[in-house]
Amino acid sequence: MFKRACTLILRRGITTLQSKWNKNDSLFRVHPSVSQALAENKPVVALESTIITHGMPYPYNLSTAKDVEAIVRAEGATPATVGVIEGKVHVGLSSDDLEHLARCKTSLKVSRRDLPFVISKGLSGGTTVSATMIAAHQAGIPVFVTGGIGGVHRDGEKSLDISADLTELGRTPIAVVSAGVKSILDIGRTLEFLETHGVCVATYGSSKDFPAFFSPKSGFSSPCQVTNPVEAAKIIASTLSLGLQSGVLLAVPIPEEHAAEGQQIEEAIQAAVIEASAKGITGRDVTPFILQKVNEITEGKSLQANIALIHNNARVGSQIACALSQEIN
Numbered sequence: 001m002f003k004r005a006c007t008l009i010l011r012r013g014i015t016t017l018q019s020k021w022n023k024n025d026s027l028f029r030v031h032p033s034v035s036q037a038l039a040e041n042k043p044v045v046a047l048e049s050t051i052i053t054h055g056m057p058y059p060y061n062l063s064t065a066k067d068v069e070a071i072v073r074a075e076g077a078t079p080a081t082v083g084v085i086e087g088k089v090h091v092g093l094s095s096d097d098l099e100h101l102a103r104c105k106t107s108l109k110v111s112r113r114d115l116p117f118v119i120s121k122g123l124s125g126g127t128t129v130s131a132t133m134i135a136a137h138q139a140g141i142p143v144f145v146t147g148g149i150g151g152v153h154r155d156g157e158k159s160l161d162i163s164a165d166l167t168e169l170g171r172t173p174i175a176v177v178s179a180g181v182k183s184i185l186d187i188g189r190t191l192e193f194l195e196t197h198g199v200c201v202a203t204y205g206s207s208k209d210f211p212a213f214f215s216p217k218s219g220f221s222s223p224c225q226v227t228n229p230v231e232a233a234k235i236i237a238s239t240l241s242l243g244l245q246s247g248v249l250l251a252v253p254i255p256e257e258h259a260a261e262g263q264q265i266e267e268a269i270q271a272a273v274i275e276a277s278a279k280g281i282t283g284r285d286v287t288p289f290i291l292q293k294v295n296e297i298t299e300g301k302s303l304q305a306n307i308a309l310i311h312n313n314a315r316v317g318s319q320i321a322c323a324l325s326q327e328i329n
C-alpha cells in the first residue's frame with residue numbers, strides 16, 4: 001500500500017512530464033540519461049544551478065558542478081542538474097550546458113517567480129532551490145541536493161525578505177538535502193516559517209542541532225533527527241504516501257574537519273551583512289553579494305568549506321535517493 005502510493009505519485013510526475021515532453025513546444029528537456037534512469041526506477045538526484053551562476057566564482061563553480069555529478073554517480077545514482085537554457089527548463093545538463101552556465105556572466109538567477117519571464121524571452125539562467133524543486137517535481141525526482149537554502153533574512157519581519165525556497169518547501173513534495181541555512185539569515189525565524197508552512201525538518205546525524213552551513217550547529221534544534229539514509233528515506237516515503245504536497249528539509253551538518261574555520265567565516269559574514277546594508281543591496285542580489293564578500297574576506301576559506309560541504313551533501317543525498325528507491329520499488 002505504502003509502496004504503491006509512493007510509486008503512483010512519482011509515476012504521475014513522470015507521466016505529466018513525458019506528455020509535455022512529447023509535444024514539440026515542450027518547455028522541458030529531460031536529458032536521456034535522466035529519462036532512462038527514471039523509466040527504470042533507478043535513483044536520480046536533482047541538483048540546482050544558481051550555485052553555478054551566482055554562488056561560486058569561475059572556474060570553481062564548474063569544477064564543483066562536475067565533481068558533485070561524479071559523486072552522485074559514484075554512489076550509484078544519476079545526477080540531474082537543473083537549469084534554464086534558451087527558454088527551456090533542462091532536467092539534466094550536458095557538459096556544454098554546464099560550461100555555458102558557469103562561464104556566462106549574464107546568466108539570470110531564476111526563482112519560481114522568474115520562470116514565466118525567462119521562458120517567454122528564451123533566456124538562460126541558474127535555477128534556485130525553488131525553481132529546481134518545481135522542475136524536479138515535474139520530472140518525478142523526489143530527492144534534491146544543494147549547498148544551502150534561502151531563508152528569512154535578518155530584519156525579515158520588517159523587510160519581508162523571505163526566500164521563495166521556504167514557500168516552495170511548503171507546496172512541493174521534494175526532499176531537499178542541504179547544510180542548513182547560513183547565519184547571514186535569521187535561523188530561528190526560518191525554522192518558525194518552515195513550521196508554519198508544514199515542512200518536515202530533520203537534522204541528519206548524531207545531533208538534533210540544526211546546522212548553520214559553515215558551522216555544524218546553529219544553537220537551534222530541528223524538530224526531527226535521522227541517523228542514516230534508510231530513516232531519511234522512510235520520512236520521504238511517508239510524505240509521499242500521505243499525499244501531503246509539502247517538502248522535507250534534510251539538514252546535513254558540515255563535516256567537523258571542514259568546520260575549523262567556522263569562527264573566522266562567521267566574523268566575515270557579520271562584516272559582509274553590514275556592508276550589504278550600507279551599500280543598499282536588496283532583493284535577489286543580497287545572497288550573491290554576501291557570498292562573494294565573505295569569500296574575499298576569508299581569502300577563499302569560505303569557498304573551500306562551501307565546496308567540502310556540497311560534496312558531503314551529494315554523498316549523503318545520493319545514499320538517501322538509493323535507499324528511497326529500495327523503499328518504494
Ligand code: PSU
Pocket residue numbers: 048050051054055127128129130147148149150151162163164165182213283284285287
Ligand atoms: N544559499 C547559499 N548558497 C547559494 C544560495 C543560497 O548558501 O548559492 C542560492 C540558492 O540557489 C538558493 C538561493 O535557492 O540562493 C536563494 O536566494 P534568495 O535568498 O534570493 O531567495
Ligand code: MN
Pocket residue numbers: 161162163164283284
Ligand atoms: Mn530574497
